[in-house]
Structures are given as structure tokens and as C-alpha cells.
Amino acid sequence: MTYQIYIGDRTFSSWSLRGWLMLEKFGLDHQDHQVGLYTGTYRDELAHLVPARTVPAMQTPEGHVLSDSLAMAETLVERHPDIDLYPRDPGARALARSICAEMHSGFTALRAECPMIIRHRWTGFQPSTATLDDLGRIETLWALARGRHGGDGPWLFGRYSLADVFYAPVACRIIAYDLPVSNESMAYVQTHLQDPAFFKWRAASLSETFDPWPYTVDLPQKPWPGDPG
Numbered sequence: 276m277t278y279q280i281y282i283g284d285r286t287f288s289s290w291s292l293r294g295w296l297m298l299e300k301f302g303l304d305h306q307d308h309q310v311g312l313y314t315g316t317y318r319d320e321l322a323h324l325v326p327a328r329t330v331p332a333m334q335t336p337e338g339h340v341l342s343d344s345l346a347m348a349e350t351l352v353e354r355h356p357d358i359d360l361y362p363r364d365p366g367a368r369a370l371a372r373s374i375c376a377e378m379h380s381g382f383t384a385l386r387a388e389c390p391m392i393i394r395h396r397w398t399g400f401q402p403s404t405a406t407l408d409d410l411g412r413i414e415t416l417w418a419l420a421r422g423r424h425g426g427d428g429p430w431l432f433g434r435y436s437l438a439d440v441f442y443a444p445v446a447c448r449i450i451a452y453d454l455p456v457s458n459e460s461m462a463y464v465q466t467h468l469q470d471p472a473f474f475k476w477r478a479a480s481l482s483e484t485f486d487p488w489p490y491t492v493d494l495p496q497k498p499w500p501g502d503p504g
Contacts, residue, residue: 278305279334281321283312285480287489289391289444292476293344294331296440297351299472301358313489345379348437362432367424371431371438374416378441385409389448390490393477395502397494400452407455413445414460421459429466443467450500468500 278298282291291312298305310320312330321327324334327342334340335354341347352360361368384405402410420431420438427433431442446467449456456464467473477499498504 276304276336278303278336279308280305281308281310281324281327281330281332281334283310283317283330284483284485285309285476286394286483286485287391288312288330289386289447290329290344291331292391292444292447293440294333294347295476296443296472297344297348297360297437298333299475300435300440301351301355301360303351303355303358313485344441345376348375348440352437359434360437362424362434362436364424367420367432370420370423371436374420374431374438375441377416378445382409382413382445385413385445385448389452389454391444391447392451392490393447393480393499395496395499396451396453397492398453398497399494400454400492402452402454410449410454410456413442414456417442417460417463421463429463431463439467443473 280294280298282288282295285291295305295307297303308320310317310330317330318328321330321332324332324340324342327340329342331344331347332340332342333347333350335350341350348360361371384403388403388406389400417431424432428435430436431438446464448454449461449464450468
């Protein structure tokens with residue numbers, strides 16, 4: 276039973292990372308298809324996946340198309356009740372669902388001001404008040420999940436769940452833009468960066484080339500953690 280997952284360029288596509296992680300991290304068999312999000316060819320490459328017009332898009336083994344990451348997540352929960360995509364505890368499950376939905380629909384300042392990049396880091400970035408407010412809310416949600424339900428592991432609810440899938444790109448942004456967070460939040464960010472699935476995603480991104488570069492930031496660069504200086 277193989278899922279087909281359609282993703283954009285790994286270097287920049289935060290939503291694609293989410294779609295891929297929810298299959299990769301839970302051991303669900305999948306075949307990856309990369310489309311040209313930044314070359315402008317993705318509409319043609321997704322034309323057979325009505326109603327999908329953006330990435331990620333997922334096709335179930337039966338041929339059903341999911342064109343939104345939250346719809347993908349909830350469909351996988353329905354299809355695989357034996358796998359703990361959400362926590363089993365009802366209270367933890369409710370909180371996990373809530374914070375996934377808030378990530379899916381919110382934090383627009385952080386998204387707009389800090390486009391995802393996992394190739395290098397920027398130095399000297401100054402976040403706006405709106406982005407700092409988004410970060411503050413994210414840290415509140417992380418602390419709530421960790422404080423109530425995270426006692427038995429390093430993830431938001433102890434064990435890896437869809438909540439971690441949805442916040443993985445936030446961890447990347449915190450590193451890439453050197454955003455100010457607490458020591459506790461940074462420990463959670465480092466858990467993402469050290470995860471084998473993230474290593475696999477980032478390794479694949481290093482072969483991508485862009486001309487022109489999609490996002491330009493007038494700031495000095497420094498290597499990604501662990502890369503040679």
C-alpha cells in the first residue's frame with residue numbers, strides 16, 4: 276500500500292516538508308515526486324491530481340487525492356488507527372489537534388518575514404514585533420504541550436506526533452534567522468535538527484540548484500549547524 280506524495284523544492288517548501296514527514300516518520304510506504312515549484316512547471320505536473328493546485332499533494336493507494344496538509348494528516352489518522360499519529364490520551368490528542376490547526380492557519384508574520392531556508396543561516400536579521408509575537412505564541416504552545424504531556428520524550432507530546440510534523444519548519448526558521456527563543460524551545464528545535472528524517476530531507480535539498488535564487492535577503496550568511504565553515 277503505497278502513497279504518492281508530491282512535493283516542491285526541499286530547500287524552501289515548508290509545507291512539502293510537513294507532507295513528507297507525516298509519511299516518512301510514521302513508516303508509511305510512499306513514493307516521492309518532486310515538482311517544479313520555483314521553475315513554474317508545477318501546475319502542469321499536478322494537472323492529473325484534481326483538485327490539487329499546490330504542494331504537498333497526496334494520492335492514496337486507491338487513487339484519492341488530498342490537496343492540503345491538514346486534510347492529509349486527518350486522512351492518515353482515519354486510515355491508520357493502529358498508528359499513534361496523534362497522542363492516545365484524549366486531552367493530549369485534543370491539544371495536539373488544536374496546535375496543528377493553529378499552525379496551519381496562523382503565524383502569518385513569521386511565514387512572510389522568514390521564508391523557509393535550510394541551506395544556510397542569516398546573520399543580523401531583526402524580526403518585527405509581529406514576528407516576535409508569533410514566536411511568543413508558538414513558545415507558549417510548545418511549553419503547554421511539553422508541560423502537560425511531554426514527560427516521556429523529547430518531542431512536544433513525548434513521542435513524535437503530527438504536532439511535531441507541523442512545527443518542524445518553525446524549527447528550521449528559528450535556526451536560519453537566529454530567532455530569539457528560550458533555552459527550552461531551543462532544545463526542542465535541536466531535536467528536530469538532529470532527527471534522521473530531517474537529515475535525509477536536508478541532504479536531498481543540497482543537490483537542488485536555482486537560477487535565479489528565489490528569495491534574496493541582504494544579510495551575511497553563515498553555515499548551517501554541522502556544515503563545514
